[in-house]
Amino acid sequence: MKKFLHLSLVLILCFSLLPVSAAEPVTIKFWTHINEAWNASYEELVAEFEQANPDIKVDYQRFPYGEFEAKIQTSLMAGNAAADVYEVWGGWVLDFASQGVLSETPAKFAAELEDDAYAPVLGALKHEGKYYGAPVEFNIEYGGMVVNKKLYDEAGMTYPTTWAQLIEDAKKVAVKDGEVMKMRGFGFSTPDTLTSNFLALILQSGGQYLKEDGSVDFTIPEATAAMKQLVAYTADDHINNLDTLTNQDTQDDHMMVALDESFGCVRGPWVLSDLEQSYGLTMGVDFEYISQPPFFEGVEQKFAAETGWSLCVPKNTAAEEAAWRFVEFLNQPDVLLRHNIACAQVPPRRSVANDPDYIAGAPYMLPLLDKLQYAQFIGPFNTDILKDYLKQTYMNLVIGDHSDEAIQDACVKLTEDLAQAMKIY
Amino acid sequence: MKKTIFPYVVLAPMMLLLFVFLVLPILGSFVIALFKYNPLNETGNTFIGFENFRRLAADELFNISFVNTLIYVFIMVGINLVITLLFAQLLTSLSSNKWRSLFRVLLFMPCVAPLAAVSVIWSKGIFPVKGGLLNKLLSYVGVAPINWLGNPSTLMPALLILSLWADIGYNIILFISGLQSIPLDYLDAAQIDGAGPIRRFFSITFPLLGRTFSYVTAMTLISQFQAFAQFAIVAPNGGIGRRGYVLSTYIYDMGFRNKDMGYASTVSLVLFFIILIVTLVQQRLNRVDWGY
Amino acid sequence: MRKINRKLLSNIIIIIFMSLFCSVFMLPYVRMILDSFKTRVEVMKGTTMFPKKFILDNYRTVFQKTPIVNWFFNSLWTSTLVTVVTLFTSSLAGFVFAKYEFKGKQLIFWFIMATMMVPAQTTMIPSFLIIQKLGLYDNLFAIVFPSLVGGFGIFLCKQFIEDIPDSMVEAASIDGAGNMRIFFMVILPLIKPTLSALAIFTFLGKWNDYLNPLLYLSDISRMTMPLALSFFTSQRTSDLGGVMAAATLVILPVTIVFLCFQKQFVRGISITGMK
Numbered sequence: 005m006k007k008f009l010h011l012s013l014v015l016i017l018c019f020s021l022l023p024v025s026a027a028e029p030v031t032i033k034f035w036t037h038i039n040e041a042w043n044a045s046y047e048e049l050v051a052e053f054e055q056a057n058p059d060i061k062v063d064y065q066r067f068p069y070g071e072f073e074a075k076i077q078t079s080l081m082a083g084n085a086a087a088d089v090y091e092v093w094g095g096w097v098l099d100f101a102s103q104g105v106l107s108e109t110p111a112k113f114a115a116e117l118e119d120d121a122y123a124p125v126l127g128a129l130k131h132e133g134k135y136y137g138a139p140v141e142f143n144i145e146y147g148g149m150v151v152n153k154k155l156y157d158e159a160g161m162t163y164p165t166t167w168a169q170l171i172e173d174a175k176k177v178a179v180k181d182g183e184v185m186k187m188r189g190f191g192f193s194t195p196d197t198l199t200s201n202f203l204a205l206i207l208q209s210g211g212q213y214l215k216e217d218g219s220v221d222f223t224i225p226e227a228t229a230a231m232k233q234l235v236a237y238t239a240d241d242h243i244n245n246l247d248t249l250t251n252q253d254t255q256d257d258h259m260m261v262a263l264d265e266s267f268g269c270v271r272g273p274w275v276l277s278d279l280e281q282s283y284g285l286t287m288g289v290d291f292e293y294i295s296q297p298p299f300f301e302g303v304e305q306k307f308a309a310e311t312g313w314s315l316c317v318p319k320n321t322a323a324e325e326a327a328w329r330f331v332e333f334l335n336q337p338d339v340l341l342r343h344n345i346a347c348a349q350v351p352p353r354r355s356v357a358n359d360p361d362y363i364a365g366a367p368y369m370l371p372l373l374d375k376l377q378y379a380q381f382i383g384p385f386n387t388d389i390l391k392d393y394l395k396q397t398y399m400n401l402v403i404g405d406h407s408d409e410a411i412q413d414a415c416v417k418l419t420e421d422l423a424q425a426m427k428i429y
Numbered sequence: 430m431k432k433t434i435f436p437y438v439v440l441a442p443m444m445l446l447l448f449v450f451l452v453l454p455i456l457g458s459f460v461i462a463l464f465k466y467n468p469l470n471e472t473g474n475t476f477i478g479f480e481n482f483r484r485l486a487a488d489e490l491f492n493i494s495f496v497n498t499l500i501y502v503f504i505m506v507g508i509n510l511v512i513t514l515l516f517a518q519l520l521t522s523l524s525s526n527k528w529r530s531l532f533r534v535l536l537f538m539p540c541v542a543p544l545a546a547v548s549v550i551w552s553k554g555i556f557p558v559k560g561g562l563l564n565k566l567l568s569y570v571g572v573a574p575i576n577w578l579g580n581p582s583t584l585m586p587a588l589l590i591l592s593l594w595a596d597i598g599y600n601i602i603l604f605i606s607g608l609q610s611i612p613l614d615y616l617d618a619a620q621i622d623g624a625g626p627i628r629r630f631f632s633i634t635f636p637l638l639g640r641t642f643s644y645v646t647a648m649t650l651i652s653q654f655q656a657f658a659q660f661a662i663v664a665p666n667g668g669i670g671r672r673g674y675v676l677s678t679y680i681y682d683m684g685f686r687n688k689d690m691g692y693a694s695t696v697s698l699v700l701f702f703i704i705l706i707v708t709l710v711q712q713r714l715n716r717v718d719w720g721y
Numbered sequence: 722m723r724k725i726n727r728k729l730l731s732n733i734i735i736i737i738f739m740s741l742f743c744s745v746f747m748l749p750y751v752r753m754i755l756d757s758f759k760t761r762v763e764v765m766k767g768t769t770m771f772p773k774k775f776i777l778d779n780y781r782t783v784f785q786k787t788p789i790v791n792w793f794f795n796s797l798w799t800s801t802l803v804t805v806v807t808l809f810t811s812s813l814a815g816f817v818f819a820k821y822e823f824k825g826k827q828l829i830f831w832f833i834m835a836t837m838m839v840p841a842q843t844t845m846i847p848s849f850l851i852i853q854k855l856g857l858y859d860n861l862f863a864i865v866f867p868s869l870v871g872g873f874g875i876f877l878c879k880q881f882i883e884d885i886p887d888s889m890v891e892a893a894s895i896d897g898a899g900n901m902r903i904f905f906m907v908i909l910p911l912i913k914p915t916l917s918a919l920a921i922f923t924f925l926g927k928w929n930d931y932l933n934p935l936l937y938l939s940d941i942s943r944m945t946m947p948l949a950l951s952f953f954t955s956q957r958t959s960d961l962g963g964v965m966a967a968a969t970l971v972i973l974p975v976t977i978v979f980l981c982f983q984k985q986f987v988r989g990i991s992i993t994g995m996k
Contacts, residue, residue: 039955068951071935074685078849078936093956099688183558183576247558250579250669254553256957263766278958284762388686392666399669403581421489425687435900436817440829443810443870449851450867451836457847458839519735524728528736530983535743538750541975543929543947546968549961550753553767560768562748594749599922603877606914610884626731640880648873655840681842690846697843704838709831 030326031061035076036091037069041277045346053333060326080105080318088327090318092137094128094311095387098429101131107317107324109135113332117353120337125352127381128311131429136316138335141349142357143312144272146200147305147375149296150279151268152261153289167297174243177267189243191257191269192234195391198249198398201270203382204307205230208299214308218384218428222415231401232411239402246402249395259283261291270296276368277348287368295371305375308382312352341365350376384429393421455701462694481695491696493671494679498700501585501675502653505592509649513597514642517604518630533605537598544595548662551591552578556663563590578663581670588673591659600645607641608634643715647708654704657681676700757965764962779966786963787949788942789970795934796945797974799861800927803868807923808916810870815878816908820890830879837872845936852937863937864945868927874919881915882908917982928975946971 036046043066050062065087067075073096079087080100092100100106109117114135117126125139151163159177164170174189192201206213211226221227237243244266248257257269262283276293279285287293298305315334317327333339337355344351345365350372351357357373383390397418401411462481485491516536523529539547555562556577564574577587611634619629635642657677664673666682676696684693756764757779759772783789818830848867857863885908893903909916931947938944949971953963 037956038952065941067935067941068948068954069956070951070954071932074845075935078846079939183574183579185558246579246669250576251552251557252665254549255557259765274957282761282765282958282960284760386687392682392686396666396671403669427687433821433900436821436823436826439813439817443814444829444832446866446870447833447836449855450848451844452832453851454844454847455836455839457850458843461843461847516739519739522731523735524732528739532739532743534980534983535747537979538747538976541925541972541979542750542753543931543950543968543971545947546753546950546964546971547749549964550749550756553961554752554756555749557767562752566745594746602918602921606881606918609914610881640883644876644880648876651837654838657840657842677840677842680840684842690843694843697840700840701835701838705835708834708838 029059029061030323031063032089032323032326032330033087034062034064034089034091034330035079035087036064036066037072038066039069039347042347045343048346049334049339049343052339053330056333057329060329062330076100088317088321088323089330090316091140092314092316094125094139094143094314097137097311097314097316098128098131098384098386100316101129101136102429105319106136107319107321107328109138110328110332113138113328113335117335120353120355122352122354122357122376122379124309124379124381125311125314127384129314130384137314138331139311139314139352140334140340141312141344141347142309142352142376142379144309144350144372144376144379145196146204146270146307146309147296148273148371149268149270149294150258150261150275151292151294152264152266153292155264155267163292163294165297166301167299170297171237171241171243174237174267175241178241178243180242180245185242185245185247186265188245188257188260188266188269190237191244191248191260191266191271193238193244193246193398194248194257194271195252195395196272197257197270198234199387199391199394200307200309202230202234202394202398204305205233205299207306207308207380208303214380214383219426220383220385220390220419220422222419222422228408228412228415231398231415232406232408235398235401235406235411239406246399249399273348273350273369273372293368293371304378306378306380307375309379310382310387312349385426389426390422393418393425458694459698461691462698464691477691481692484692485695485699490667490671490674490679494667494674494676495699497585497667497672498654498675498677498703501589501592501656502650505589505653506646506649508589509593509597509600510642510646512593513600513645514604516597517601517608518634520601521605521608522626529605533602536601539595540598542595544658545662547595548591548659551659552663555591556587563587579669581672584664584668584670584672588659588663591663592653592656595659596649596653600649603645604638604641607638607645611637639715643712646715647711650707650711651704654700654707753965754969756962757969759962761960761962764965779960779962780970782953782960782963783949783966783970787952787967789946789949789967791942792944792946792949793974795861795943796928796947799865799945800924803865803927804920804924806869807871807874808920811874811919812878812882812909812912812916813904814870814875815880815882816904818875818879819882819885820887833872833875841932845932849936858937859939859943861938861943864930864933867933871923874923877915877919878912881912885911921979921982924978925975929971 034046034050036043046064050064054060054062073093076090076092076096097106108114109129117135117138121139122142125142126135129135129137129139155177156163161173161177164173170190176189177187178189179185179187192198203213206222206224206226209226209229211224211230213220213222213224213227215221222231238245244257247255248260256271257266258271258275258279260266261269262279262285273293276287279291280287285291315331317324317331321327334343335353337353337359340351340353341356341359341362342365343349344356345362348366350369351362354376356362357376363370363373397414401414404410463478464476520529520532554560558564558574558576558579561577563577567573567575575583577583615633615637616629619633624632655677656675660673660675660678661681664678667674667678677700680693680696680700683696684690752770755770755772758775758777759769760774760776760778763769763773814833818826852858852863857866889907890903893907898906928945929947931945931951934943934945935948949967950964953960953967
């Protein structure tokens with residue numbers, strides 16, 4: 005009996021000293037939109053994270069972009085069927101944050117981001133002084149141009165280094181025959197690039213369209229002058245036409261470059277992989293990505309950028325801590341660097357953008373990198389509305405009366421309409 | 430017929446289903462129209478009464494899409510009914526079943542394809558100025574290229590052509606169905622009496638087609654008022670000059686882009702009443718009392 | 722002699738006209754299918770009608786990148802179920818509205834009609850909340866229940882059943898048949914072409930619906946076929962070759978269903994006669 009008691013005591017002691025059996029791994033659901041290169045990189049990082057954190061499993065799902073926003077919205081309403089980490093487009097974060105359904109970025113992490121990240125990538129993540137997510141990329145639709153190398157070589161022309169040269173060349177090569185645009189000199193009219201160029205022109209002219217309270221004012225003289233300039237390029241100089249705005253989903257400026265119907269256009273770096281995959285072209289042979297010259301010589305190349313894709317954690321999730329761990333992991337500079345290179349994204353953090361390894365991995369980003377410091381956040385509102393109204397105003401001016409008076413009136417109306425339609429956060 | 434509870438027994442479960450899954454959401458969305466609604470925030474909705482409705486009158490985009498919708502529906506339905514009835518009659522009068530089946534299949538094929546894919550094809554391959562099919566066909570008859578989507582005056586016609594293409598198959602089938610249930614005896618008798626094909630159509634066929642016609646008209650009206658996919662894809666945000674902005678795309682923009690579900694519901698309510706009134710009027714005008 | 726010639730002539734004219742019309746009419750549809758056999762680059766460039774070379778890459782992409790086979794089965798069983806039940810409910814309700822008088826008939830009928838008049842965009846979120854409150858979120862029945870009864874079918878059947886002479890119904894009931902017997906024995910056989918049309922339209926409508934499954938179901942493998950189209954359009958780029966291949970695959974089953982039901986579109990039994 006005594007021996008038995010001794011033995012059991014020893015056994016009990018041993019068991020109590022054993023480490024507590026590992027708790028069931030927490031599973032976090034991670035939802036992103038579909039983008040092959042991005043999804044592949046996420047997969048890799050998920051595997052890495054799971055290895056480094058055996059107590060967390062990541063269930064990674066992706067959805068088509070078209071309905072992704074609606075999907076996020078309805079899933080947030082479903083309570084615990086929701087995901088734990090969402091990849092959210094910047095503009096949407098503002099809406100969700102203001103509705104109080106997102107979890108705050110942990111203070112230490114937020115401070116780190118404020119220090120290291122560029123202003124535009126954090127703009128839409130900030131609501132009433134607090135942050136509600138972490139950026140994944142710097143979304144930029146200004147500063148870089150895709151040029152058709154073949155056309156330039158054939159015409160014996162060199163790439164423009166000043167804006168004046170760019171426009172002059174464009175006017176020379178553009179060919180318009182009635183309604184048909186046979187050759188475009190320079191493309192800048194997609195909803196994204198029209199907006200970015202318009203705002204950049206205002207800023208570089210010394211004006212500021214963004215008011216203290218976050219609303220926009222296009223009645224300032226710099227704005228009407230910018231509008232006039234951009235309208236004239238299309239309506240009077242005919243260096244391009246409105247096809248990329250009227251057929252915006254099936255005709256993009258870079259598509260025209262790919263079809264040898266355009267000498268070049270301003271577009272974000274994402275077009276480079278699209279040109280390769282959708283049109284079978286080769287960088288360096290068929291096209292190149294060069295620096296877009298500032299509108300005026302010797303001026304800081306200021307421009308406005310909106311917040312791009314970011315990672316957010318919802319408030320009502322049981323795995324909040326694990327979710328944030330995953331987000332922070334992805335945002336570590338060395339991890340982010342690899343991710344940004346694999347996804348062909350511009351880094352949201354200075355430490356990554358200035359890292360020589362980044363430039364080595366994504367040399368084509370060079371035209372953009374030194375401009376990042378001049379970017380301002382576009383504004384605390386839903387940019388889709390701004391782009392839509394601006395596009396409509398622009399189109400109406402191009403096909404109609406674009407006298408100085410008409411432009412003035414149009415800018416006033418644009419400002420008024422936006423004041424009514426756009427909610428300022 | 431006789432006074433029995435049979436109708437109630439039959440309809441009760443159906444009404445229950447309809448009520449829970451269709452009526453409740455509709456009522457819900459109408460109630461939302463009275464709030465500054467936020468679907469994610471169940472406690473933060475402020476009651477604003479009829480403010481949303483007052484907004485409508487001064488809302489320029491609402492007025493534009495309202496007018497566009499009316500233009501679209503009435504032209505579309507008008508042309509639709511004429512073409513589909515004509516084709517149905519032509520096909521029904523064919524002696525050969527084989528040919529009739531063939532054409533019927535061909536005409537219905539566009540209806541089978543998802544409207545989203547169809548809209549992309551049209552936007553990319555049919556409407557463009559340079560390589561688009563429409564302009565190519567027009568060039569064979571000597572017409573200069575038209576900028577379908579880039580010209581405010583041709584945007585709606587382009588959408589009408591696309592919509593008709595994607596839709597006439599349905600009505601042709603329904604009309605053929607209706608035409609085939611008209612007894613041949615009547616038509617034969619009229620023919621013996623010396624009536625020509627056109628006279629036969631208007632005096633005998635068309636009147637006897639009353640119920641089918643009434644149904645087809647009502648359903649086409651109801652569905653075309655809510656046409657969405659082609660407008661969203663071919664004329665996003667209304668296209669040039671907002672000429673392609675219709676109430677359904679406006680509602681979508683308000684609800685899912687501007688996140689103002691309350692206002693979107695308000696506009697929906699307006700659309701609902703328009704559809705209801707137009708249909709009521711149409712049914713009244715088309716009242717068919719006779720049997721055989 | 723002359724009458725026969727005239728009939729033949731009018732037949733020929735009609736055939737020629739319809740043939741010309743259909744060949745132009747079918748072009749966009751044919752283009753869609755041809756595009757699915759082109760390389761992605763060729764589709765994006767959009768300059769050719771016929772593929773330079775017929776390739777199956779796009780189809781391979783569809784099968785590799787999307788769980789389309791799962792989706793096919795999901796689509797198949799939900800569409801079939803909804804169609805069968807809808808045929809039943811529509812014809813039965815149509816019968817009741819066409820041949821019976823009862824209090825509140827007009828009101829109830831217009832009530833049902835009204836449910837078709839509200840655009841989906843606005844009912845989307847309230848519908849979602851209801852589905853969720855009923856505990857049907859992520860349940861395949863969430864996309865089936867709401868479609869089992871529909872004004873479209875009820876109205877259609879009502880119209881065609883009204884054309885059936887009352888005398889026939891009366892005769893049957895005098896013979897001692899109960900309500901349901903009359904329904905099955907007298908009414909249904911006479912509206913076969915109508916039911917065929919309704920079957921096809923209902924099946925087609927349900928088959929092409931991708932939005933409801935997308936919102937009411939959580940896991941991507943439970944979605945329905947048309948979602949495949951969205952898979953190839955990303956934020957700024959599209960793989961149009963993939964879109965067209967997906968579209969062709971989505972069209973195929975419905976087309977087959979249509980061709981099967983085509984045979985039912987025969988001239989209905991003549992219903993003048995009570996000999």
